[in-house]
Ligand code: HEC
């Protein structure tokens with residue numbers, strides 16, 4: 001009797017202690033993840049979700065801690081803001097569709113939850129992001145320098161002289177996860193990372209970790225990186241600047257998977273955990 005009372009009091013006492021903010025944040029992140037991300041990235045974050053087999057560009061296996069789209073130097077983990085940008089904006093042409101429709105606190109929570117899959121995170125202090133200096137004004141001289149660097153830095157070996165992804169080294173490439181990959185056609189906008197020149201700058205300066213795309217932040221001056229960005233912009237004909245709302249590449253398949261993963265009850269592809277009142281993804285195009 002006394003023991004039962006003591007246990008009871010202890011339980012009441014424990015219940016009274018509020019769970020730490022980060023526990024609550026992670027619980028929220030997990031709910032968002034299981035409703036919106038696990039269908040592709042898998043419940044364990046290993047990229048083996050139910051929809052992965054439908055996709056050419058595979059969902060990221062987070063456990064290895066290799067992230068392509070960062071503001072941090074090559075090989076370094078991304079910042080929270082980098083991950084938030086990926087979740088919000090998506091990676092165009094792939095099934096990784098942007099989710100600005102999720103409330104920002106949910107997106108921030110899911111970023112924290114994704115980080116729990118990254119084993120090497122604990123051992124590595126965060127590194128400061130690379131600073132993108134303001135772009136110098138465009139000029140004929142800058143364009144000429146960009147064209148010259150495109151050849152000298154051997155971008156064309158992979159991307160092709162005209163940036164269409166048909167360079168001599170483009171065949172048979174694999175990424176660090178063992179999947180076939182290739183340099184995309186750079187003469188379209190948006191690219192995976194979007195259309196902002198600052199994004200192109202960061203890709204060139206920091207590379208795309210886990211892929212053959214090297215980082216040039218140590219080899220080139222900021223002025224030279226901006227010259228390359230200017231040259232790449234000059235390769236895009238107006239007809240290839242697409243409206244942001246157009247569905248590109250595997251985005252349609254991505255939305256289909258998101259819908260199935262978020263079905264109430266047990267959807268076709270996974271546990272449905274859709275939260276009431278949340279707006280769904282935009283209608284199919
Ligand atoms: C329909 C499938 C699909 C869903 C759903 C999905 N992703 Fe992805 N995700 C992908 C694919 C495919 C890639 C890899 C794209 C690439 O490498 O070009 C990716 C890549 C990523 C990356 C790595 C970015 C980098 O820099 O390498 C992060 C982080 C990520 N997803 C987070 C999320 C989160 C968080 C959610 C849920 C809100 C989510 N994803 C939902 C398919 C999906």
Ligand code: HEC
Nearest residue numbers: 153154155158182183184191192193203204211212213228
């Ligand atoms: C060894 C081959 C290789 C070289 C050299 C190379 N790239 Fe890449 N690049 C790639 C691959 C492969 C990708 C696609 C990676 C992915 O999406 O997973 C890529 C992607 C890119 C992207 C991003 C496209 C997007 O969709 O966001 C840009 C921009 C880019 N490269 C510019 C350059 C520039 C500029 C140079 C030279 C300074 C260069 N690359 C040199 C292989 C290369």
